[in-house]
Amino acid sequence: MTAPTPALRRSVAEQRKLEAALTELFERLLSFNQILGLKVLRLGPGGPQLRFDMRPELVGHYQHGRLHGGVISATLDAMAGLAIMVALGEKHPEESAEQVMHRFSRLGTIDLRIDYLRQGIGSHFTASAEVLRLGGRVGSVQMRLINDEHVLVATGAASYMLS
Numbered sequence: 001m002t003a004p005t006p007a008l009r010r011s012v013a014e015q016r017k018l019e020a021a022l023t024e025l026f027e028r029l030l031s032f033n034q035i036l037g038l039k040v041l042r043l044g045p046g047g048p049q050l051r052f053d054m055r056p057e058l059v060g061h062y063q064h065g066r067l068h069g070g071v072i073s074a075t076l077d078a079m080a081g082l083a084i085m086v087a088l089g090e091k092h093p094e095e096s097a098e099q100v101m102h103r104f105s106r107l108g109t110i111d112l113r114i115d116y117l118r119q120g121i122g123s124h125f126t127a128s129a130e131v132l133r134l135g136g137r138v139g140s141v142q143m144r145l146i147n148d149e150h151v152l153v154a155t156g157a158a159s160y161m162l163s
Contacts, residue, residue, distance in 0.1 A: 008094035018097035067120025076156040083129035122147030
C-alpha cells in the first residue's frame with residue numbers, strides 16, 4: 001500500500017494574506033461592522049474573536065446606558081460569519097486567500113437565535129464563536145458575548161448557507 005498524499009497547505013505568506021483580507025473585510029469593507037466598531041482580536045488558535053467599545057451611539061436604554069439588543073444580535077451574527085470564514089479556510093487549506101474570500105460572497109444567514117442573559121453594561125465587549133458543523137451547504141455556529149468583566153451577556157446559535 002502507498003501512503004496517502006498529504007493535502008496541499010497554503011503557504012505561511014498566503015495564510016497571512018487570508019487573515020489580512022478577513023480583517024480588512026470585517027473591519028473596513030462591511031460598513032455596518034464599522035458603525036458597530038468591530039475589531040478583529042484573533043483569527044487563529046482558540047477561535048476567532050471580535051471586540052468593540054461601548055459608545056453612546058450603541059446605547060439601547062438611555063437611562064441605564066445598556067447596550068442595544070440589536071447591537072448584540074448584529075455583533076453575534078458578524079462573529080458567526082467570521083468563524084465560518086475561518087473554518088472554510090481550514091476546510092480548504094489548498095485554496096488561495098482569494099479563493100477563500102470568494103466563498104464569502106455565497107455566505108448567508110439562514111437562522112439566528114440570540115439569548116439575552118444579562119444587561120449589556122461595560123466599557124467594551126468581546127464576541128467569540130465555535131463552528132459546530134461545517135457541511136457542504138450549511139454551517140452551524142454557537143456564539144458568546146462577554147463584557148469587560150468577563151460576564152456573559154448573551155449567547156447565540158446560527159445557521160449559515162455556504163453555497
